[in-house]
Amino acid sequence: MLGLIGRRGKSAMALQYDEIVRGSLAKQVADLIRAAILEGRLQVDERLPTEEELAKRFGISRPTVREALKVLAAQNLIRSRRGPAGGTFVTRPDLDAAARTITDAATLLVGMGRFEIDEIVAARGQTEALCCRLAARNRTDEDLDAMAQELLLQQDETLSDEDFCASDVRFHRAVVQATGNGPLQFIMHAMIESFIPITNMLIYRHHERRRTIGAHQRIRMAIAERDEDTAAALMQHHVEGMRAVLDQALAHRRLEKPGGETI
Amino acid sequence: MLGLIGRRGKSAMALQYDEIVRGSLAKQVADLIRAAILEGRLQVDERLPTEEELAKRFGISRPTVREALKVLAAQNLIRSRRGPAGGTFVTRPDLDAAARTITDAATLLVGMGRFEIDEIVAARGQTEALCCRLAARNRTDEDLDAMAQELLLQQDETLSDEDFCASDVRFHRAVVQATGNGPLQFIMHAMIESFIPITNMLIYRHHERRRTIGAHQRIRMAIAERDEDTAAALMQHHVEGMRAVLDQALAHRRLEKPGGETI
DNA sequence: ATTTTTATATTTGTCAAACCTTTTGCGTTT
């Protein structure tokens, strides 16, 4: 019974205005375990007690414990397996999983129209230009190869719009990858994966492929020659050149507003 | 009974190798509802059926439904209230909530040592210098006031290390805020909130306050005068100047490795 | 003796039915 507040009687203690209760029992338990993980009191890959044991120790029921564990699992902090050697384990922080999390969050915001197109274009232009600078400085030959591979693919005329967009995303990712900076790659994920597809799916219906490919090729060339200023300027021009096309494409899209009850 | 796969007997259907099941029932339900929200089939602030009703429609039990809803609530997609007018509602995508999500993800990665200090310093220097440029271009007088307020606070000698660090974070946030670019602010949250505290809590034990304050003041002045190049250079120098101090501080910290069973 | 099969115990996953707590709204009383 770890001090959780359940079925609290209104103890007539005068002047006790500070946070009566933080939330549901499940939330309190989730917060406790999360804190234990974040503070390192629970090591990576360490096994937590069984759900029944947790329920007993916290003085709550197993379904409530499970609700708490589900929340933590949704945050990629723990994972569960069945069986005798199963149980709940602390998950090693995974770069991909974390990147997916922030991408989802960014995609949601973009999809719900919380950002202006102009803002997105400006943010892309600036940050990707910066990445170009660092890429020109730190790129390896493998990075150049990765870019070349996408360029080759993009020149295939039979490529569907969707596949072309996907290749475009991979090209920009390759540029970010070439910076060799982990934290920057992590941050740029949100840009690359959420901002680019939204803008591109609108644009490529208007057949701007040739121009895009040309810009990509020049960018790669500048990075190959370690010409920071040129690479950055090219990228910024490439991205911000979309603005006009985007505004036009957006006008078409305003009319599509589906709605339907499914659940 | 919406086609969920529960208690599946090994139906002897030959050649049905494709994804027998996606996961637990709770996960399947969570995925279904999430997709409905992300695709706009469930509008913002729309009320979902009651938990009992959902259980009936999906053909599963209420605890399982609740596990699914908890997952979605943890992702800030829904919220629940009790009472007759209560229920489960689709949450409007919130910038702060999303920012908190990515901050948590980044903090976790940093805390678990998935990034090198050098990388973090470099990423901070580059991106914050970029923000300085845009801040110098777009800042309002209110932005300058916000910076000045933190500077004033930082000059208080009696400030605790923790409070000084918090003010430092707010100063850097004010710079990002001054860019006036929503997506950029969103992305930079992860830097500001997770990368800065980690580095600063190490540094300020070594009493670098005066130098920090001086750098802040010069940065603000350059932004006020709309001098992009100077502001960017100052910020980059300010951030990357920490590297040596950081390496030193890190050496001290290597010895602290607490471990203890609490859950 | 080695491999394969079977049994068993353990742990998560799911279910059912109830009860508790909070909140709203209505109806009664003052």
Add this chain to the structure above:
DNA sequence: AAACGCAAAAGGTTTGACAAATATAAAAAT
């Protein structure tokens, strides 16, 4: 008209049980 109180609705929690998966040990077959 305002205040109070009650009842209904919905999420929050509990209890106890069973189902499914899986690692380990035991047994059987080769």
